Amino acid sequence: MEGKLKITEVVAHIKGKEKTTKLTMKQDWPVRSIRGVKSKLPPSIPLITGQRVIDTLFPVAKGGTVAVPGPFGSGKTVVQHQLSKWADSDIVVYVGCGERGNEMTEILTTFPELQDPKSGKPLMERTILIANTSNMPVAAREASIYTGISIAEYYRDMGYGIALMADSTSRWAEALREISGRLEEMPGEEGYPAYLGRRLSEFYERSGNAIIDGTPDRNGSITIVGAVSPPGGDISEPVSQNTLRVTRVFWALDASLASRRHFPSINWLNSYSLYLGDLLPWFSENVSREWPEINGRMMGILQKEAELQEVVQLVGYDALPDKEKATLDVARIIREDYLQQSAFDDVDQYCSVRKQSVMMKLIMFYSDQVEKAISSGIGMDAIQNIPSKEKISRIKEVKDTELEKYMKDAMKSIESDIRAIRGDK
Numbered sequence: 001m002e003g004k005l006k007i008t009e010v011v012a013h014i015k016g017k018e019k020t021t022k023l024t025m026k027q028d029w030p031v032r033s034i035r036g037v038k039s040k041l042p043p044s045i046p047l048i049t050g051q052r053v054i055d056t057l058f059p060v061a062k063g064g065t066v067a068v069p070g071p072f073g074s075g076k077t078v079v080q081h082q083l084s085k086w087a088d089s090d091i092v093v094y095v096g097c098g099e100r101g102n103e104m105t106e107i108l109t110t111f112p113e114l115q116d117p118k119s120g121k122p123l124m125e126r127t128i129l130i131a132n133t134s135n136m137p138v139a140a141r142e143a144s145i146y147t148g149i150s151i152a153e154y155y156r157d158m159g160y161g162i163a164l165m166a167d168s169t170s171r172w173a174e175a176l177r178e179i180s181g182r183l184e185e186m187p188g189e190e191g192y193p194a195y196l197g198r199r200l201s202e203f204y205e206r207s208g209n210a211i212i213d214g215t216p217d218r219n220g221s222i223t224i225v226g227a228v229s230p231p232g233g234d235i236s237e238p239v240s241q242n243t244l245r246v247t248r249v250f251w252a253l254d255a256s257l258a259s260r261r262h263f264p265s266i267n268w269l270n271s272y273s274l275y276l277g278d279l280l281p282w283f284s285e286n287v288s289r290e291w292p293e294i295n296g297r298m299m300g301i302l303q304k305e306a307e308l309q310e311v312v313q314l315v316g317y318d319a320l321p322d323k324e325k326a327t328l329d330v331a332r333i334i335r336e337d338y339l340q341q342s343a344f345d346d347v348d349q350y351c352s353v354r355k356q357s358v359m360m361k362l363i364m365f366y367s368d369q370v371e372k373a374i375s376s377g378i379g380m381d382a383i384q385n386i387p388s389k390e391k392i393s394r395i396k397e398v399k400d401t402e403l404e405k406y407m408k409d410a411m412k413s414i415e416s417d418i419r420a421i422r423g424d425k
């Protein structure tokens with residue numbers, strides 16, 4: 001059928017074995033029911049977000065699930081906005097659920113001006129907003145995440161990759177609690193209905209990378225990122241606990257990091273990604289062979305730093321051997337120059353995986369040079385303040401096209417600075 005038609009008019013007939021189905025441009029679907037797929041695929045491709053701490057340390061697979069719990073003002077909304085802008089999905093469904101209206105306005109005003117890095121078109125064209133702000137009715141809030149996930153399934157069934165953001169699932173759970181209370185159902189933990197856990201898992205189970213029903217064989221995915229706002233940041237409460245039971249990635253936002261202006265305030269010691277092992281081969285094949293090894297070293301240094309900080313509290317920094325002082329020095333560089341990433345800087349807001357790999361290599365090159373210098377008898381006091389360290393922090397500002405040259409130059413400077421100290425001795 002061609003020409004101008006109403007969405008309720010029949011545009012095609014599909015002949016099945018038993019019956020013929022009439023097709024209109026409008027489709028109805030009960031939002032609480034899951035749309036089936038032919039089969040689900042194992043997670044093997046990362047959702048690239050351009051956020052270093054996420055892609056490098058706690059990556060999420062396409063079709064995966066993430067919980068982002070964090071206290072008030074720790075950066076949950078900013079992380080989800082960043083993902084909506086930069087994640088390499090075809091479509092973004094953003095469910096603003098019981099949060100402030102101005103956050104929705106921000107998306108509405110900034111997204112039409114931003115360019116989709118993939119298609120070059122305005123970001124708004126690939127974004128679906130479901131606005132249910134705090135002043136709207138609770139019944140609509142309870143329905144909003146189901147509406148979001150059903151729209152996501154609709155596009156997945158066309159073979160697209162969808163990233164769904166839900167901010168915040170705690171407000172959704174509160175709506176559930178309120179409705180359940182009015183229905184005079186038996187309350188469970190903290191007044192939430194006993195079926196809270198089941199509802200949450202039913203929601204997250206609608207994620208996945210799947211082969212879709214129908215012909216020809218197509219593949220589509222839904223990745224779910226759910227913000228959780230536990231009162232006081234205490235994740236022992238029911239919504240956080242039930243969410244963590246079903247999600248496979250946990251980005252723990254940390255109030256103390258946020259108050260020190262370390263953003264994104266994802267705590268590297270508490271967070272985890274159960275996809276890491278499944279995704280490292282992808283990074284090794286598509287970005288750099290050394291990615292898994294360097295990645296492991298970086299995490300190792302950060303964990304060692306936490307141990308050493310306890311020792312420093314007892315005996316003081318000066319009592320540490322040079323080798324351990326070097327670990328603290330490199331860990332500080334990883335924290336400040338790698339993990340911290342401003343969402344508001346024109347260049348730094350998105351960091352390609354190639355750039356991430358180059359940055360990691362440069363930091364590890366510095367670490368190796370320092371280690372060599374120490375074993376040849378140079379003290380950490382002398383190395384600590386070499387001018388070329390500045391080049392490691394400035395690499396954030398370098399554009400992708402100038403990366404290789406910048407890195408070679410920085411490596412040379414580090415070597416010559418250390419050589420100069422050796423000469424002085």
Ligand SMILES: Nc1ncnc2c1ncn2[C@@H]1O[C@H](COP(=O)(O)OP(=O)(O)OP(=O)(O)O)[C@@H](O)[C@H]1O
Pocket residue numbers: 070071072073074075076077078079099229263264265341342343344
């Ligand atoms: N990546 C970032 N870069 C720079 N600043 C950031 C970043 N993430 C968060 N911030 C700062 O922290 C502030 C609070 O962040 P955000 O609104 O995302 O917190 P929230 O956890 O959603 O809070 P609420 O519980 O009130 O919803 C932001 O306004 C911003 O100034």
Ligand SMILES: [Mg+2]
Pocket residue numbers: 076077078099167
């Ligand atoms: Mg918020």
